[in-house]
Amino acid sequence: MKVRKKNLCDTCRKRKLQCDGKRPSCTQCVFSNRTCEGYPDALFVPFVATKAAVKPRTARPKSVSRTAQSVSTYARCPSAAKSGSVQDKDSPIPSRNDTNLSGGSPSPNRSYTQGLATIQDKVALILRNFIPLHELEFNSADATEQCSRFCGSWAKALPELTADMTGPFAQCLDSAVSALALSITAYRNRQNLLDAIVAQYEESLHLLGQSLAAAGNTCNSKIVAAVMCLALTEVLSPTQESSWLVHVEGVSNMVHLMPPGSFASGIEHIMLMGFRPLLILRAFIHRKPTFFADEPWLTLPFQYHQPAPLQSLLGAAAHIPGVLEKVDVILPRSCDRAAATADQLITELLASILRLKTWHNSFLASTPEVLYCSRNVEHDFGGTFESLWYPSLGIANMFVYFWAFQLLCLNEIRDLLDRFPHLKHTVHDGAAYSAEAFREECLELSTCIYKSMEYLLRTDFMLYGISSAGFPLSIAYKTLQSDAEGQAILESLDHSIITRCKIRGVGDCADGLCV
Template sequence: MKALATSIQTSTPHQSPSNLDPTQHYYAAIRALRIGIVARDPASHAEFAASIMCLSLTEVMFRDSAAGLSTHIKGVSQLLQTRGAEQYKSGVLHKLFVGFRPLLITEAFRSRQPTILASEEWIQLPFSIYSPSFMHILLNKVAIVPTYLHQIDEMSENPSQTDPSAITTLFSSLANILVGLESWERSLQHGTDGPCYLPRITDSPSNEGTPQTQYTALWFPNVTMANVFTHMWTFRIICMTELEKLALLFPWLILGEMSLTYQCHLHHIQDHTLVLSDQICSSMEYLLQDEMKLFGPASTFVPLKTVYHKFKADGSRQMNIVARCQAIVNRLVEKGLLSAPIIVFGE
């Protein structure tokens, strides 16, 4: 906690006492955590998880900390597995699980590796007492996708050696996830009391000597809904991108018995991803509000990373989207999230 508090203080503009050294408290916390883990006291399980969560949040305020953040997330994943899904149904452990689960699943997306959280046991048991929030319902729907990403990577290495039936099954599974996300988004928009988000004319932040301009931002009723939609759009972009990759790798897919729904997605992927990317970028202003503290800005990393790399790979096309991502990352750095460039850009 001291490491996190000190990092927040030193990264907050105009509130950074010169005598505070967050790294000193950070390394002290790491040493204490190592000692505790070696002792292997089961009663300290919740304390370990909470400590790692604080250290993970601390990492985002250090430069070049992507590797450290990934290490903490992997550590929590291993810690969870030592207790089993049954232990996370209620109490402090349930709250910690709910807090860390988005990080664990998005890390699986980043690494393109399967996660145990995709198993039915880990989807059902932790929420058998308390119903999942919209965010966790979304994660239930996509937790299996990193497994598909891993399979695509394996197929890409030896496409000629891949069983065609396995390719078709994978393509259909991924397409079903995409169609399911689109359907769920429609049901959310029609099933809530009010609109899930609304356009709002907002003044864009201006640099010195640059005139202020206006643009349309998306405004949400709360931060949870903002995170649900920005991540849902992100997962849709990922699914469409991977479907396109499979179709390019195995062209016979679009000539076979694929449904018209799947083919329609393939023919309009660029249009769909551009619209979704614009919506993600237009949502960032809401998440970057000062009242969101650390949690709003930190939740922008995965959506921004997905959009940036999708359009960066296109070269000169849609460079305005890339520029928007870069401008948003600059604002994240100004807010003290010094790791934003390395996490989003990977540079």
Template structure:
């Protein structure tokens, strides 16, 4: 328009007619009322940093420094920068520089320009890493973002951080990776502002921004520590809980809940604590208007297992109960009874899962690209047979089922051994000539039977990794939890040294191949116990 500095923001039709434009999108009301075709608006140009556009200058083979005379010496000595010492470089490592955080596309571009850039890079991201919204897998909510009607600034900055980082890693473009960190820092600021705003706090977009920050921590791990991921997950869990179980009716909110649910329950088991997701209302209300996939029933059982694990550790570590072995023995027996009931429910789930699948759940096939330990002959492959599945959903469900059974069986074995120790203590505490307190006989307890050797299930998990590697660029990340459980289970027996080495190599391939960089910054060895008791 005339008299307004800068680029005209009117639509092309109103600009030709030289009249005021009402600026509605996609078609302005001025054109609609006059029965004219609104030709749309002129988009602002998008500039993406590309290292290929930087002209390369040939370097001299052995450049000799030119001597500087006193007349050529700089007038201002402050311009000459001293070389960084090794101690200064070391001090700057493992830090996030926020000084240049605001000099990014976020601040040099208008909201409309950012929206155009967001649509472009999100489309490119989903093209390279397709997410199927029809499959109930973690992360499928990302496929709904292109059609999402509204974006808050927190969600916009967070999703730009995730997409820019992933594409930068894919194309080996460090400028995009650095830009993603600026988006990430901006996302933190915008999310903090949203959480203090009563109108934005409980919106789906705020929850989605939290999940994006969790994804960024998993993929980039900017602080080279797991603390950032744990902090985001705790805050996200609190936000989900405050929203209540009835706030997940929309498709976007429901998909976000499914993704968070899987992460929260697995982390609850690792932290040996219960989770609010085990409450009945959280296992029913979020599915009002949605079909509950059978794989979600497995997560219901895992949530119960988390509560049982918390009770077991609190009981065994209670000093007051340790001084009363008779009471402690009865308490442990109650936990063992819960464990066997959970095992029955797990096996019943597996039978239901088999009935819902046309054909077998999995079948063996000679491994085409096995992950072999170095210096291993062709006839002595660790896992020459790999499992095939009808779908990635079936593969992931089977692997999580085996991992959950590994945790349960290993826990029951530990409890059985403790019962034997406490029984011996009670018999030793009784005075000569006195009848020892009534203690349960081990013969009265159900035998472990199939739970005697959880390494069988751990090997099943390892033999399923190859299928995950071939299913898509993002799917191997879903194997991290069951593969970690398998490594912990196999490492208990020193005779499985090769199997453990194979599994650790597979985990490294997942880290380097899919960009799950947080695996390299766990702060502990992969064989350290996080899920398996001991």
């Protein structure tokens, strides 16, 4: 997708003049006494992508039939299939029999989709909202920033996937792209297009079920992209609480069908790097282990490409959901050995924190420049608040999630010490557990996360900024709310953070994504 430069005003563009990009008016317009028509949002020119070279896949193991069956089952019974529960009785949703399956996706009122006549138009809209402009301008497939966001990086594969819209799975992808584009339009314009979105979404689910049945025990990139489009549609226009996680689970099952080495290059690598953060985040939310913690999945997808900082952080943290499951499952079954089990779990959580800090120290040693600083931000409604500012969203995400993963482990340790008070006197690595030290560190980490939200919520980050905020903000806010000292700290911070999140469509943020 070729992107026109954003620092060229419309006046200079029309007159074919060089523009210095100054705001509110460029120097050329000021000295020529012309009205500077301003700088438009990103303008996209569709192009026909060439197919990337993909390494041949190895044979799949025969023992995946149950997983494949679960993928098909997920597609037939998604949360949004109960579309009647959100249907307006005066605006009935067309049934599948009323739509032309052979003629492409159902078309809602044209006023909703003005400027979205082609699949390239819809892909351009998705890219504009989920991919930073500089990535599109340079079209770099392995740029560090591309793999440093939690939501939407995989969309960079859409131009190539939609360049050839023939074949058995093209219609499914076309329909899912249309659903996401319509949902983005409703979200950005604050329009109530629920009926149209659900109609398109329902049709996409029907086509997805057909595609999964045709694909069998395979992981097809177009199907995976279609499922991710539907997941983001659920994020923007949810039919049920946390319903996007159903689709993410489906993607996880499909990815697990394949050997990890098949994601080492080509379009598969781009897509895996894009949705790997969401799949690991899902494991944290559900407190269930993920196959991404297995050694082959930590190494083989990166055999040709150096992992971005966020990707390597996720590798260091991928085992933590498995420890959280032990807290939930093994500890209650221990009975007489509960205290010993709790002590072992605390040891594992401390080891997880040490692993995160070791990764962090290694990253700092290889990056000499300053990575964040304090900045006072003044709001129109009054008040000046200290915020943490970063050189890029990728660096911001890396630090915020580094703190969030530590905070999650520390909160679990504090809970275990509250349940087993005598463990506070247990010696670990030559020192007793310090509940007070854990508490102070929790408050410090929560404050750093909260102060980073001003940066993540920048409007120029479109949807890829705020979508990173939910999981860490939820943990930090709940930690600060848990005692009087934390509440006092929260009182001194920017209260508008939560309000602005809610205005932009964020509820509790507990399901991990903030849109």
